[in-house]
Amino acid sequence: MAGLHITNLTCEYREKPIGIDVKNPKLSWQLESDRRATFQTAYQVQVSISKHFENSIWDTGKVESDQSIQLEYTGPIQSRTLYFTRVKVWDNYNRVSDWSEVSSWETAFLDHNEWEASWITPDETMMDPQSEEIFQLRKAFTLEKAVASARVYATAAGLYEAYINGKKVTENLLTPGWTSYQTRLQYQTYDVTELLSEGGNAVGVLLADGWYKGNLGWSNKRNIFGDQRAFLMQLHVKYVDGSEEVISTDPSWKASTGPIVSSELYHGEAYDARLEQAGWNQFEFDDTNWATCVVISLPFSHLVAQENWPTKVTETLRPVEVFVTTSGDTVMDMGQNMVGRMRFQVEAPKGTVITLEHAEVLDKDGNIYFGNLRKAKQCVTYVTKGEGVETFAPHFTFQGFRYVKVQGYPNQENSLDLSQFTGEVIHSDMPATxxxxxxxxxxxxxxxxxxxxxxxxxxxxxxxxxxxxxxxxxxxxxxxxxxxxxxxxxxxxxxxxxxxxxxxxxxxxxxxxxxxxxxxxxxxxxxxxxxxxxxxxxxxxxxxxxxxxxxxxxxxxxxxxxxxxxxxxxxxxxxxxxxxxxxxxxxxxxxxxxxxxxxxxxxxxxxxxxxxxxxxxxxxxxxxxxxxxxxxxxxxxxxxxxxxxxxxxxxxxxxxxxxxxxxxxxxxxxxxxxxxxxxxxxxxxxxxxxxxxxxxxxxxxxxxxxxxxxxxxxxxxxxxxxxxxxxxxxxxxxxxxxxxxxxxxxxxxxxxxxxxxxxxxxxxxxxxxxxxxxxxRVAGLDMDESDVAYKKILIRPQFAGGKLTHARAEHQSLYGKMVSSWEWTKDEISVRVEIPANTTATIVLPNVHSEHLKENNVEVVHAEGVVQVENHDGDVRIEVRSGVYTFTYPNQMGSLDLFTKNSRVLDFLSSSKAMEVLEKHSPGISEKIGPFSHMKSYTLTCFAKEPTIQLSDLDGIIQEINEAIIAEKKETNHEYSKA
Known part of the structure; x- marks a missing residue:
């Protein structure tokens, strides 16, 4: 229906995830409405193994409920199966939405006994398992029929990069990530349908130490979780005719070392392009001289499907400057202390050695500072093969840096060409909210x-x-x-x-x-x-x-x-x-x-x-x-x-x-x-x-x-x-x-x-x-903790007496976008809020009475979507349902009205020095208030009706009072106590 739509269907927080092993995954969706005060009154969710929903395997029917997040799927579930989902909802305006766009989620292995593959590693009689060199593993195979779909399920004791027919299977980095390896090890699922073809194919894998057996901590300890790298993979191929085939890691795989001479998380990576073996991850490559692989005894019971957001390159930065330090170093400035790696291009004679050293800051003399790295080297070395333009970025390491010291790059002593360098920002690829x-x-x-x-x-x-x-x-x-x-x-x-x-x-x-x-x-x-x-x-x-x-x-x-x-x-x-x-x-x-x-x-x-x-x-x-x-x-x-x-x-x-x-x-x-x-x-x-x-x-x-x-x-x-x-x-x-x-x-x-x-x-x-x-507190975007997940929102900006003239906060909750934004001038305060459908909000605005408050130029009590308005202790509390609201009111209340809600001022008024300051700014105020011990709300209210101290002057007065009280305490040498 026009005006009511379902968006952002997710399963376990992701849009269309593949490779989950949660048996009762949680489904969530959001509502978009063209009307204020929209909330869901009922929903219907269908799940099918058919995109066209000829037969639903799970249908909730119409459920009278406002639940739209964390709905647990309780239908039948099988491993390695693609499920389609759609949702429709009813709202409080008696509208029913169209079915949402079809979303999906796909399972991996729901039981660890479904693993057919073996853990493999190079035969130690042919390759040193403790070598710093990164292993290259490969397997050539032939597919006899046309491929309909294919999935890779893979993990490693160490870190891996996987290729099929020379192309990377994913942009994910540092897989399988870092877990408590003895009890939990993530595996990843990749859709590789487009990388395979009928006929000859090959899988290639780079295998590094990573967190599993590399250097960790400041004591140079290694092999903390294990002392041998290993790889595990199953490639499931479905043919057009409906049959299936599985290619797994086993002793038929071959192994070698290659151009990555070493790679450590702390120390960086050394790459010698002269050692590249062209086509090593493609079918035609001759691996006759490669070592064989052997099966290694590692468990399967601790394998879990990928849980975390994958680590990726999420942004690229260009260097903003290059300069020569007083010590004679050529240094690039990225303009931002970042985490990731540098990618560069170079054309140079064979054997040219290029070194990048990474650091966060310059010292007071303008030299690049490596002292705080302690034993970490953060150094990347590349040796050219001398065959035209070469491009490189390290594979199994990352650096924390803003500055990069460059050595050995061609003609750098004249002018380093910054266009050849790119900083790649790396982190877990969480959606910004x-x-x-x-x-x-x-x-x-x-x-x-x-x-x-x-x-x-x-x-x-x-x-x-x-x-x-x-x-x-x-x-x-x-x-x-x-x-x-x-x-x-x-x-x-x-x-x-x-x-x-x-x-x-x-x-x-x-x-x-x-x-x-x-x-x-x-x-x-x-x-x-x-x-x-x-x-x-x-x-x-x-x-x-x-x-x-x-x-x-x-x-x-x-x-x-x-x-x-x-x-x-x-x-x-x-x-x-x-x-x-x-x-x-x-x-x-x-x-x-x-x-x-x-x-x-x-x-x-x-x-x-x-x-x-x-x-x-x-x-x-x-x-x-x-x-x-x-x-x-x-x-x-x-x-x-x-x-x-x-x-x-x-x-x-x-x-x-x-x-x-x-x-x-x-x-x-x-x-x-x-x-x-x-x-x-x-x-x-x-x-x-x-x-x-x-x-x-x-x-x-x-x-x-x-x-x-x-x-x-x-x-x-x-x-x-x-x-x-x-x-x-x-x-x-x-x-x-x-x-x-x-x-x-x-x-x-x-x-x-x-x-x-x-x-x-x-x-x-x-x-x-x-x-x-x-x-x-500054922007005022908060949760009413009587419910969870921002089902009930609390908007409570605190303006700080003009120290800031505006503030804005936005957050994408599971229900949708929330906004709290305010502007403060001497004459007027404006507050704009955005409340997503299917939620409610309490908006607390200070120093105003409802009769002075308007929403979009309408008296607040008459505004659409406003459920309740209350005046309380100088504030207005407004209960609203979803929508975008703009509240305005004059900023001209007397400061003492603000004081009545502020325990500081009760402290101030018990001090003779503070009263002297107030009297200076507002002659006769002490007579109006009377003795502190007899202060009543009546006298405060009367004074608020005849303000002589304006809110705009409050900051300076409070600071003056603070200084007076401190001086008084020092003079009397005793702690002042509150009434």
Whole structure:
């Protein structure tokens, strides 16, 4: 029907996936409507093995329901079968849509016993299995009939690239990815129908060490998961006449080495084109002198179909400049700190050696800086064969870099031809789902840096850095950043895959290794830390909340429970975590000299996260209807909180630790209530103010800092933190030219020198967690957590008194595009929102009464799609259904009206110094308000009707008041207390 359409049919988050092994896959779709306030009232889904739906194998019939995401398919299912899907819906306007366009999904092997192939590797009597050289494997075969369709199912112990008849079967890179290899190994499915033909054919494979047996970690360890590369493949061919044939890996395959002399993830790749064997992956090639292959004993039971988004080249960049450094090096500048590889063309005599060395920054003298790479070489070497124009990009490695030192390129001493070089950006190919922009160009660059940092560190696993000899899946970094990550990109498959590895690598006692996949004894036997191991609970809960995918909780629940029980067993007091190793507030600026650990007590942090994880576990138990567990962990939660309060909070509401991070965690995790909460929030605010609006938080406190301020009446202070551009701050690095997030607040110091070489990544996304707050509090695009997956949207912009004049956030939820956008002028505020069909939204607009609020020049109460309007404490709350809405209202309220909702101002008015400032700007205000202890809403309301302080002047007045209060505290040398 015109005006109501079904779009974006997905299966397991993908459009038309092939090669899944989920027996009850989840189906989702979106509605598009030409009318506001559209929601689905019923649906019908059909699944067939025929594209024309002559016979449906699963038909829901008309189901009265508004469900349009995560619908579980419960029909019959078989391996290696293509299923077609279509959907129709009914809406609240009594419309029924046409059938959607036909979508599809295809299964791989639903049982590991369906593998007929053998794991193969070159015969070690003919080829050294520990050779650095990359293996080339091949198999020639003949197809006697016309081909109707063909699928390759392949994986490796190591990394592989597969070719058929000389053409790559996929653009995917670094396959099969990195998993907990002993328990889980992904295989991939490729449609290769177009690559095969009747007659002679050949499969060729490149086989490298990769994560499986290559160099990993900073200790030069190898063979962590296995000591022999191996390959596994089944090629299933269906002929036009209906018959089938399977070509598998077996001892008939041949093997050789080739031009890739070495390839390591950290060190780069060496390629000698003189060693190429032309046509090695084609039928006619003579492999008589190649080695034979042998079967190797590796399991099949741990094979799983591809879960994660594949790793690909997602963008290309051209160098923006070439220059010669003071040290005489020829260096290209890509203009962006990126992760990937360089592709280049060259025409040169045979044997010419070209070397590319990759680094992130220049030192203060303008020379390329390799110090922070530690043992990683990030070097690519190419030796020409001297036969015309040659093109090269490395196969099994990636680099983190902005600058490339070039050696040996023809005529580079005169002028390097930049047109011959291209940077290829590589990461897991997640669909982009979020955008944030505002009126401040430095903040916009910060958002770009956050996104580039995510791209560079989401290379199959969430790594901590992409350049040095580490690149590991640190749990702490992942859990603090996940909510930001899921705004920017569709990350459900990425995290679901990684969390299954976490569960697989979880220790027998429930502890969680620092990195996933685990590298045993990475930290000398230490294994489980608060805020790091809590990835076991935080990450699955976040995925569930953002996507409404209950299966992630079902998959991970035992792991989540095991982690909480692990904590519970630590030490003598089961309600307090004060034992074991912890990273603490890692890289906190209040750390002691020569320490990486911030000043916040580690048992304070550990117990706070114990409470946080227990609450998540309790909530997960409720979702999964595990009510006995829910009751048990509700009781445990109460006792942890009581113990925390006794241990870490004085009777007057003072925290034992005077750090920003301690106050942040107490507020963010709801460990303080009532007057104590107000005291802690006020103290946090003053800690920030007294540090001249600079933060001191590390990895643990930073993600929650601005939330703790904004949600407790100090959004103005949070905004000043965001907009601070001197060290330490988010914008300090931006002003220093950063194009990704740094590991340290001062990775480059004000004088241009570096933090120490030993741990100084310039692409380290953890501090990019501020992006979550920018989306949710600055732009105001949030979720009403009474439901999941943005079924109920919360739009609540906070304007920050003119510090920004506009902000906009967009996110593609499973229901469709959501937008929150606002503009602030001295005279008017305008808020534009977009709410997708089949959802509802609550829009909270500050400092306005509904009688002054219009939507598209219509009184808000009469606007189409508006369900309810309420005035509450100076705000207007508007309930709307789907559609695009534009709200406008005059920006002329008196500042005291704003003060009535702001606990800071109640603090201010208890200070004689603050009253002096207010009196200076508004003579007679003290008489109108009267003594603070007798302040009533009546007098405040009366004053608001006769405003003498305008909202546009508020910023300066608040800053003046803050300075006056600090001065007063210093004079009296005692802590001022709140009423």
């Amino acid at each position: 979020g955008e944030f922009t505002c009126s401040d160009p430095l903040v916009n660059q910060l958002q770009k840096n956050i996104v580039w940092g995510q791209r560079g560190n989401f290379v199959d696993v969430p790594t901590d850095c992409p350049q040095r000899d580490e690149r590991l899946g640190w749990t702490g970094d992942a859990q603090v950043f996940i909510r930001t990550a899921l705004y920017n990109y569709q990350g459900a498959p990425f995290f679901k895959k990684w969390l299954r590895d976490l569960k697989a690598d979880q220790l027998e006692d429930g502890g969680v290794p620092f990195v996933i996949p685990d590298l045993p004894n990475l930290m000398g036997g230490n294994s489980s830390s608060a805020a790091w191991g809590d990835a076991a609970t935080v990450c699955p809960w976040t995925v569930y909340m953002v996507y409404g995918d209950k299966s992630v909780l079902e998959d991970q629940y035992d792991s989540m429970k095991a982690w909480v029980e692990y904590i519970r067993k630590q030490g003598e007091n089961e309600f307090l975590w004060n034992t074991g190793f912890h990273f603490g507030d890692w890289l906190g600026l209040d750390a002691k000299e020569n320490s990486y650990v911030g000043a916040t007590p580690r048992d304070f942090i550990a117990t706070a996260f114990y409470f946080h994880s227990t609450r998540i576990l309790k909530n997960s138990a409720i979702v999964l209807e595990k009510y006995e567990d829910a009751a048990e962990y509700s009781s445990l939660l109460k006792k942890i909180k009581e113990t925390f309060v006794r241990e870490f909070i004085s009777p007057t509401g003072r925290l034992v630790s005077p750090t920003q991070t301690a106050h942040v965690l107490a507020l963010a995790f709801d460990l303080v209530e009532g007057e104590t909460r107000k005291r802690v929030a006020s103290d946090l605010n003053h800690l920030v103010i007294e540090n001249d609006y600079h933060l001191t938080t590390g990895f643990v406190g930073t993600p929650y800092l601005c939330f703790a301020l904004s949600e407790n009446g100090y959004h103005d202070t949070a905004m000043k933190l965001l907009l601070q551009d001197s060290y330490p701050s988010w914008l300090y690095s931006v002003k220093k030219g950063a194009t990704t997030i740094w590991e340290h607040w001062d990775s480059i110091k004000p004088d241009g020198s570096f933090w120490s070489d030993d741990m100084n990544s310039f692409n380290h996304y953890a501090y990019g967690a501020i992006g979550d707050w920018m989306y949710r």
